[in-house]
Amino acid sequence: xxxxxxxxxxxxxxxxxxxxxxxxxxxxxxxxxxxxxxxxxxxxxxxxxxxxxxxxxxxxxxxxxxxxxxxxxxxxxxxxxxxxxxxxxxxxxxxxxxxxxxxxxxxxxxxxxxxxxxx
Amino acid sequence: xxxxxxxxxxxxxxxxxxxxxxxxxxxxxxxxxxxxxxxxxxxxxxxxxxxxxxxxxxxxxxxxxxxxxxxxxxxxxxxxxxxxxxxxxxxxxxxxxxxxxxxxxxx
Numbered sequence: 001x002x003x004x005x006x007x008x009x010x011x012x013x014x015x016x017x018x019x020x021x022x023x024x025x026x027x028x029x030x031x032x033x034x035x036x037x038x039x040x041x042x043x044x045x046x047x048x049x050x051x052x053x054x055x056x057x058x059x060x061x062x063x064x065x066x067x068x069x070x071x072x073x074x075x076x077x078x079x080x081x082x083x084x085x086x087x088x089x090x091x092x093x094x095x096x097x098x099x100x101x102x103x104x105x106x107x108x109x110x111x112x113x114x115x116x117x118x119x
Numbered sequence: 120x121x122x123x124x125x126x127x128x129x130x131x132x133x134x135x136x137x138x139x140x141x142x143x144x145x146x147x148x149x150x151x152x153x154x155x156x157x158x159x160x161x162x163x164x165x166x167x168x169x170x171x172x173x174x175x176x177x178x179x180x181x182x183x184x185x186x187x188x189x190x191x192x193x194x195x196x197x198x199x200x201x202x203x204x205x206x207x208x209x210x211x212x213x214x215x216x217x218x219x220x221x222x223x224x225x226x
Contacts, residue, residue, distance in 0.1 A: 004162075037217075043221050044202045044217065044220065045206060045208075045217035045220075046217075047213075047214050047215035047216065047217070058213070060213070060214040061214070064213065094163070096163070099165070099168065099174075103168075103210070104210035104213075104215055105165065105168040105208070106153075106155075106163070106208075106212055107164060107165045108162075108165075108175060109162040109163040110162060111160075111161075111162050111166075112162075
């Protein structure tokens with residue numbers, strides 16, 4: 001059974017770094033691209049970036065300068081790190097699996113990690 | 120970036136009725152269009168991709184149509200579990216972009 005679960009800090013202070021872990025089961029990270037998508041009150045659903053099955057990454061230029069996506073295949077985990085957080089980054093962050101490598105359609109999603117950026 | 124517009128943010132219908140949800144792209148995206156459903160407390164669910172291909176497990180009462188810039192998700196004979204939020208997403212080019220969503224509620 002395919003499962004994805006995001007875990008994050010809940011509350012982050014402005015200017016700090018956000019770290020979220022996506023733990024997956026039921027499939028191998030070496031076989032699928034993994035996407036990160038967020039949903040904010042101001043901009044709705046936004047694609048952030050992905051890590052390919054081979055480990056390379058691609059980012060939305062909107063976030064490129066402050067976003068990093070990585071993984072640990074031995075632990076079945078994908079990581080999102082974003083620095084210089086602002087209040088506008090408040091929202092829900094989702095990891096999702098690509099239907100097929102490079103298809104950019106997401107066939108499995110986590111429940112999301114809610115993040116509030118506030119002092 | 121390709122802008123995806125779902126002109127109807129809210130739609131009310133009764134079980135048994137048929138509804139159509141529209142999505143318009145700011146440029147031609149061929150058929151690189153997916154539809155997702157979101158229900159409270161549940162993960163997003165992929166319903167349709169390539170404009171009209173049903174994802175495994177999607178009931179046959181759902182159908183997708185369109186190509187180029189205009190797309191439609193149709194749900195025939197609404198069931199109670201169909202109520203929720205529906206989003207379109209283009210994957211013709213990066214950055215991938217989503218519509219703002221249409222909330223389907225019980226009348």
